Amino acid sequence: HYLRCDLLRGLHSLNFLIAILGSFATMVIIAKTQVRFPTDVIYIYDGIRMTRMALLTLAFSAIPYASCFCDDFNDRYIYVSLIRGNIKKYVWSKVLSVFFSAWLAMFIGMLIFFCVAGLRYPWVSQDNAFSQMLIGNYSPICFLVESAMRESLLGGVLAICAAYGSLFLKNRLFVYTFPIMMYYFVINYVEKWLQLPDWCVLYRIYGAFYEVWDKEWQDFLYAVLMTILFMFFLGCLIHRKVEREIRGGNE
Secondary structure (H helix, E strand, O other): HHHHHHHHOOOOOOOHHHHHHHHHHHHHHHHHHHHOOOOOOHHHHHHHHOOHHHHHHHHHHHHEEEEEEEHHOOOOHHHHOOOOOHHHHHHHHHHHHHHHHHHHHHHHHHHHHHHHHHHHHHOOOOOHHHHHHHHHHOHHHHHHHHHHHHHHHHHHEEEEHHHHHHHHOOOOOHHHHHHHHHHHHHHHHHHHHHOOOOOHHHHHHHHHOOOOOOOOHHHHHHHHHHHHHHHHHHHHHHHHHHHHOOOOOOO
16 A cells, blocks of 8 residues: 555645645746736746746645655654565655656646636737747647646656655755756756757756647657656666665664
8 A cells, every 4th residue: 555655645745735835826926026018828937937936846846745755764664664565666656656746736836827827817819929829729728738737747757856865865955955956957067068959858858838849749748758767767766775775774
């Protein structure tokens, strides 16, 4: 029952609610202070994503459950959990729960923002050719929902990265700030140093206003595929690290 217990811990908690409200509030603050001459929801969303403050939304992805290893090791709950189970099931339950709680919190927070903004502004203004160009032939609502889903995938991946980092430094503040640090380091240094092609660049894979392939549905499926690969790679690293931690703690 690892997965069920972990999902309950990740979703039925105050941290999950804080992550939702934090994502929503961050987007509201950015829209109010950084987006000039708002005309419609699509334009506002694009304006938010063009600011550096938008990185703050990623910080809330780690709040729901990325600190699970900190809690389990500090309270020694992990040894109790493994009495009738095994490390492999324990780790993958944590990976899935960390990802899903982070993804869902960001997704809900963004949807709430879109709904609130939609009460005041049209989804896409007929007088704004730029917004119409951004969504192309797609419905603005479908575009926003798909964008929220894709961007939240990045939040889930970064939350798993934070969970992995917590195995080295078991500090909650470090865990909560790790997604921003990791994303900033990758896009500003790793991708530039290695001169990665567009299909390997994070903001193009997960950004709603960027294209990797010819069609929107292809970009979405590609983001899902890359997310699965990232989860598998990080899960293997976490499994290896947890095994070493358990051996060290039992010796």
